[in-house]
Amino acid sequence: GGVFGYPSDKKNVNGKLRLLYEAAPMGFIMEQAGGKATTGTEPIHDLQPKSVHQRVPTYLGSPEDVDELVAMLK
Numbered sequence: 001g002g003v004f005g006y007p008s009d010k011k012n013v014n015g016k017l018r019l020l021y022e023a024a025p026m027g028f029i030m031e032q033a034g035g036k037a038t039t040g041t042e043p044i045h046d047l048q049p050k051s052v053h054q055r056v057p058t059y060l061g062s063p064e065d066v067d068e069l070v071a072m073l074k
Helices: 019-032 063-073
Strands: 003-006 036-038 058-061
Touching (some): 003 063, 019 036, 019 058, 036 063, 058 063
Antiparallel strands (some): 003 058
16 A cells, blocks of 8 residues: 655655656556556646656555545645
8 A cells, every 4th residue: 555656845846757757657557557646636647748848746556545645635
């Protein structure tokens, strides 16, 4: 169990992981394994890249754990 999280912070307000090279591939694998991948506000697979190096906050884990985390972030 557990959640992998790489949130945004004051220094990296858009997160640190790059959408196309890191967040989306890990999110795809996680979802294929039955888990969830989110930015905290929307599923990673729903994002349309705005630039090649776009960065996003990333949370990956079991559906129950990620849903609980997202509820706490609101």
